[in-house]
Amino acid sequence: MTTEVLYKTNPLVFRERWIEFIYTLQDTICKGLELIDGKAIFIEDRWEREEGEGGGGKTRTLTGGLVFEKAGVNTSVVFGKVTDTMRRSLQIEGDTWFACGLSLVLHPLNPYVPTVHANWRYFELYNAAGEVADRWFGGGTDLTPYYLFEEDAKHFHQTLKNVLDDFDEELYPRYKKNCDDYFVNTHRNKETRGIGGIFYDHLRPDEHTDLETLFRFQQANGNSFLPAYLPIVEKRKDSKYAEREIEWQEIRRGRYVEFNLLHDRGTIFGLKTNGRTESILMSLPPRARWNYDHHPSPGTEEEKLLNVCLHPVNWI
Amino acid sequence: MTTEVLYKTNPLVFRERWIEFIYTLQDTICKGLELIDGKAIFIEDRWEREEGEGGGGKTRTLTGGLVFEKAGVNTSVVFGKVTDTMRRSLQIEGDTWFACGLSLVLHPLNPYVPTVHANWRYFELYNAAGEVADRWFGGGTDLTPYYLFEEDAKHFHQTLKNVLDDFDEELYPRYKKNCDDYFVNTHRNKETRGIGGIFYDHLRPDEHTDLETLFRFQQANGNSFLPAYLPIVEKRKDSKYAEREIEWQEIRRGRYVEFNLLHDRGTIFGLKTNGRTESILMSLPPRARWNYDHHPSPGTEEEKLLNVCLHPVNWI
Numbered sequence: 270m271t272t273e274v275l276y277k278t279n280p281l282v283f284r285e286r287w288i289e290f291i292y293t294l295q296d297t298i299c300k301g302l303e304l305i306d307g308k309a310i311f312i313e314d315r316w317e318r319e320e321g322e323g324g325g326g327k328t329r330t331l332t333g334g335l336v337f338e339k340a341g342v343n344t345s346v347v348f349g350k351v352t353d354t355m356r357r358s359l360q361i362e363g364d365t366w367f368a369c370g371l372s373l374v375l376h377p378l379n380p381y382v383p384t385v386h387a388n389w390r391y392f393e394l395y396n397a398a399g400e401v402a403d404r405w406f407g408g409g410t411d412l413t414p415y416y417l418f419e420e421d422a423k424h425f426h427q428t429l430k431n432v433l434d435d436f437d438e439e440l441y442p443r444y445k446k447n448c449d450d451y452f453v454n455t456h457r458n459k460e461t462r463g464i465g466g467i468f469y470d471h472l473r474p475d476e477h478t479d480l481e482t483l484f485r486f487q488q489a490n491g492n493s494f495l496p497a498y499l500p501i502v503e504k505r506k507d508s509k510y511a512e513r514e515i516e517w518q519e520i521r522r523g524r525y526v527e528f529n530l531l532h533d534r535g536t537i538f539g540l541k542t543n544g545r546t547e548s549i550l551m552s553l554p555p556r557a558r559w560n561y562d563h564h565p566s567p568g569t570e571e572e573k574l575l576n577v578c579l580h581p582v583n584w585i
Numbered sequence: 586m587t588t589e590v591l592y593k594t595n596p597l598v599f600r601e602r603w604i605e606f607i608y609t610l611q612d613t614i615c616k617g618l619e620l621i622d623g624k625a626i627f628i629e630d631r632w633e634r635e636e637g638e639g640g641g642g643k644t645r646t647l648t649g650g651l652v653f654e655k656a657g658v659n660t661s662v663v664f665g666k667v668t669d670t671m672r673r674s675l676q677i678e679g680d681t682w683f684a685c686g687l688s689l690v691l692h693p694l695n696p697y698v699p700t701v702h703a704n705w706r707y708f709e710l711y712n713a714a715g716e717v718a719d720r721w722f723g724g725g726t727d728l729t730p731y732y733l734f735e736e737d738a739k740h741f742h743q744t745l746k747n748v749l750d751d752f753d754e755e756l757y758p759r760y761k762k763n764c765d766d767y768f769v770n771t772h773r774n775k776e777t778r779g780i781g782g783i784f785y786d787h788l789r790p791d792e793h794t795d796l797e798t799l800f801r802f803q804q805a806n807g808n809s810f811l812p813a814y815l816p817i818v819e820k821r822k823d824s825k826y827a828e829r830e831i832e833w834q835e836i837r838r839g840r841y842v843e844f845n846l847l848h849d850r851g852t853i854f855g856l857k858t859n860g861r862t863e864s865i866l867m868s869l870p871p872r873a874r875w876n877y878d879h880h881p882s883p884g885t886e887e888e889k890l891l892n893v894c895l896h897p898v899n900w901i
Contacts, residue, residue, distance in 0.1 A: 330878075541772075550875065551877055556874050557872070558871060558872050559871060
């Protein structure tokens with residue numbers, strides 16, 4: 270029996286392999302972050318969905334570290350009946366569904382170390398007979414620095430690009446643009462949240478790319494997170510900073526809050542469909558600030574960062 | 586010619602009187618706040634809407650005061666063609682529209698002084714002949730303390746109730762409930778933003794209440810703002826506080842941000858329809874904080890405040 274036939278016979282086999290990958294990745298990433306932090310460790314909250322709904326998650330948060338002020342690395346494995354809200358919002362048909370993913374947001378203490386977000390997810394839809402009617406992967410990684418170091422931006426984007434190029438050289442430009450187009454505060458002159466990365470969704474197996482290839486693609490992306498981010502942390506974590514940098518960090522974190530609460534589809538959908546609020550909002554920064562009509566002074570490092578948010582750059 | 590006939594002949598007469606009231610109220614409130622602050626003064630930004638749209642506003646902000654960390658008292662007088670977005674979102678019919686109102690949010694420095702929000706507005710819709718096809722008033726005032734003083738809550742609600750009782754004793758219970766129902770973070774166990782106040786909308790002249798009575802009603806409400814709020818400021822502004830109170834103030838301000846960006850219809854509508862972002866978001870607090878899964882300790886003053894947000898109280 271080929272694996273393809275096996276999946277058709279029992280759809281649980283493939284999704285169990287995905288769950289195992291996600292849990293292993295959560296362990297690996299948390300361990301890597303604890304090592305570079307050198308002080309704080311992740312605390313795990315296991316939670317289950319309310320009665321009548323299925324599954325739960327492992328929310329891991331770290332606070333008050335030497336490097337990370339607030340970090341969340343969460344996994345969830347959830348399933349249930351397709352509801353009318355889901356049919357409308359996600360434009361899907363089907364009887365039951367399954368979703369499993371890892372989502373992380375890291376807010377460092379030092380304003381010279383960028384905030385970072387990443388997410389890798391897998392979704393299955395089943396017909397009334399319990400057969401897989403549809404399935405797709407999504408994911409992405411994006412960087413939100415407070416100060417711009419071009420070498421860091423290049424390293425980050427190059428690391429992500431190298432992974433994609435192994436599959437298809439057309440992917441990086443497309444997924445880089447998706448990211449620039451998605452993480453935008455449209456109400457702030459279309460300022461991006463940060464300096465981008467990659468973002469993709471609805472990757473379905475087809476005649477060109479089978480399920481196993483997509484699985485390897487997701488694994489390669491997930492495994493590239495630490496190599497893309499940690500060298501930047503290592504390089505910037507001991508930079509000197511003072512009140513000025515903290516104020517700017519808090520202002521930019523205000524924009525992060527605005528994006529997540531006003532525009533991020535995942536956050537809004539999760540909160541409106543009875544998701545676990547604390548796990549969803551772990552993405553919010555530890556501190557944020559709103560100064561009326563703030564503009565960085567011309568020629569400053571703060572303005573330089575803002576300019577690349579207003580005019581996204583091709584870093585490679 | 587009776588005034589009623591005059592309005593029918595020239596709809597501009599009534600709206601000009603409303604504009605004058607709103608501008609005068611803005612002056613009065615700003616002056617009262619500057620007096621109690623004792624240090625900072627309001628700075629005015631006059632702005633006009635983009636080409637093709639009509640009107641503008643006077644955004645007045647005060648920052649870094651002895652009493653107020655950040656305060657905004659804004660007026661706007663705007664008009665234009667009814668767009669498809671307006672037809673859908675506001676469920677209105679008509680050719681052109683006019684809106685004028687005052688909106689204020691005050692964030693004090695001292696965590697024992699409550700944040701407060703108020704708004705009074707008037708809307709007119711015209712048919713193709715330029716005649717008034719519909720008109721209504723809306724408004725409200727609500728208090729967001731960080732620590733609960735029952736005498737302050739009673740004073741605030743009683744002041745608002747006294748004004749409403751002069752018109753109809755059935756209004757306060759109804760508008761108080763509207764307020765409790767509206768300012769709710771549904772994603773936070775239906776926690777209210779604060780301890781409420783009053784909230785009303787779509788007050789149209791009819792056989793029982795004519796336009797002049799509604800105008801006097803709005804004036805009475807607008808003029809009750811300072812008497813409702815200032816005595817509380819006076820009583821609490823010199824209270825001693827330390828890090829603990831500041832942290833709690835910042836956490837509660839995080840909830841204020843969540844409500845405004847996730848749930849407040851005015852904020853979301855304004856930002857999605859090309860409103861002036863800085864004037865809309867002046868409502869956001871100067872600083873906010875998000876601690877993962879924060880719960881005040883049992884028996885503390887912080888928990889006492891949270892409990893009245895989870896279970897709204899009839900203060901009178």
